Amino acid sequence: MKSGLLIDVKFDGYGKYQSFQKQMPDRRIINWSDEKNRPSDLSNINYAIGWHPDKGLFASMPDLKVMFSIGAGVDHMLQDPTLPDLPLVRFVDASLTSRMSEWICLQCLLHLRQQPSYDRLQAQRIWRELPQPDASDLRVGIMGMGVLGQDAASKLIALGFQVNGWSRTRKDLAAVNCFEGSELDAFLAQTDILVGLLPFTQETSGIFNSELFTRLSQSSALGGPIFINAGRGKSQLESDVVLALQSGALRGVSLDVFEEEPLSRESLLWNMDNVIITPHVASVSDIDALALHIGNQIERFESGLKLQCLVDKRAGY
Ligand code: NDP
Ligand code: OXD
Numbered sequence: 001m002k003s004g005l006l007i008d009v010k011f012d013g014y015g016k017y018q019s020f021q022k023q024m025p026d027r028r029i030i031n032w033s034d035e036k037n038r039p040s041d042l043s044n045i046n047y048a049i050g051w052h053p054d055k056g057l058f059a060s061m062p063d064l065k066v067m068f069s070i071g072a073g074v075d076h077m078l079q080d081p082t083l084p085d086l087p088l089v090r091f092v093d094a095s096l097t098s099r100m101s102e103w104i105c106l107q108c109l110l111h112l113r114q115q116p117s118y119d120r121l122q123a124q125r126i127w128r129e130l131p132q133p134d135a136s137d138l139r140v141g142i143m144g145m146g147v148l149g150q151d152a153a154s155k156l157i158a159l160g161f162q163v164n165g166w167s168r169t170r171k172d173l174a175a176v177n178c179f180e181g182s183e184l185d186a187f188l189a190q191t192d193i194l195v196g197l198l199p200f201t202q203e204t205s206g207i208f209n210s211e212l213f214t215r216l217s218q219s220s221a222l223g224g225p226i227f228i229n230a231g232r233g234k235s236q237l238e239s240d241v242v243l244a245l246q247s248g249a250l251r252g253v254s255l256d257v258f259e260e261e262p263l264s265r266e267s268l269l270w271n272m273d274n275v276i277i278t279p280h281v282a283s284v285s286d287i288d289a290l291a292l293h294i295g296n297q298i299e300r301f302e303s304g305l306k307l308q309c310l311v312d313k314r315a316g317y
Helices: 015-021 092-110 115-123 147-158 183-188 238-247 287-300
Strands: 002-009 027-031 045-050 065-071 139-143 162-167 174-181 193-196 226-229 250-257 275-277
Touching: 002 015, 015 027, 015 287, 045 287, 065 287, 092 115, 092 147, 092 226, 092 287, 139 147, 139 183, 147 162, 162 183, 162 250, 174 183, 183 226, 238 250
Parallel strands: 002 027, 002 045, 045 065, 139 162, 139 193, 162 174, 193 226, 226 250, 250 275
Antiparallel strands: none
């Protein structure tokens, strides 16, 4: 039996843990959420998977060599100040990427085609045609041009939108007007639909706020800027989002992520016009794909190859 892989994630259903055993039949798989069967001896466990791992757990594993995040984001994992100084691999996968692009394209199309307004009219049994701009009249600005941002950009372009991208380092992408960190002003001034696909770090904390919303283009064919966020909730100030919707600084919003999850039942956002809420499901990790990814990375590591999808812990993503 090969060294152990500890899973400190509460998956719903035993079958999800079985995916890892099927993928790695000769490895000892330890399900940490099965409290009754937790081993008391954590030696000879070289790998650990987490999302929001128990504080200090990974630090208490004497033979740990590589840590894995079950998601693309690693902010939860980096919250543990005792996290050992070991390689941290995040989840990058075709199914995760295309699911996110589906959600982003869906939200852009819902706002383009005024679906929230049609939903309200339908509820009142009113037959009324609303203005219908072309996708090509609208500039989608994506903040975060990593794996997910770049894929969403190419699919939005295929739908006819104009696409701008902003990231810490400038990208060179066909058909996307790319901006780097210091060019945020110019980027925002050319953005009608703002898409957040940023990781949560010290720099991105609260970045989507009133001051930023007022810098968005005021000449949108939709009558005002739209804000869409599927990155992390703590990058947005929800009280500012509400104020911006009330003042008209934002015309519509789609949010998949929130400062506190689940979103409080008291939040004003639930009942506001032109607000679409989904419960952090824009792109859920497929467990079979995750098990395959982790199995492949362990195989690479054990054959002396470089790990892929490594996190830069100092940058925070
Ligand atoms: P990547 O690491 O591939 O991309 C992150 C992008 O953000 C990069 O372009 C990076 O710039 C940019 N960035 C980071 N910090 C800054 C900054 N301070 N200023 C400007 N740009 C910055 O991540 P992914 O695309 O794979 O994922 C993005 C995020 O999406 C995840 O971290 C996670 O939070 C979220 N997510 C949400 C899901 C959901 O279901 N809602 C599902 C999956 C992910 P540069 O390229 O220069 O490094
Ligand atoms: C992720 C997420 O980071 O689902 O993968 O939020």
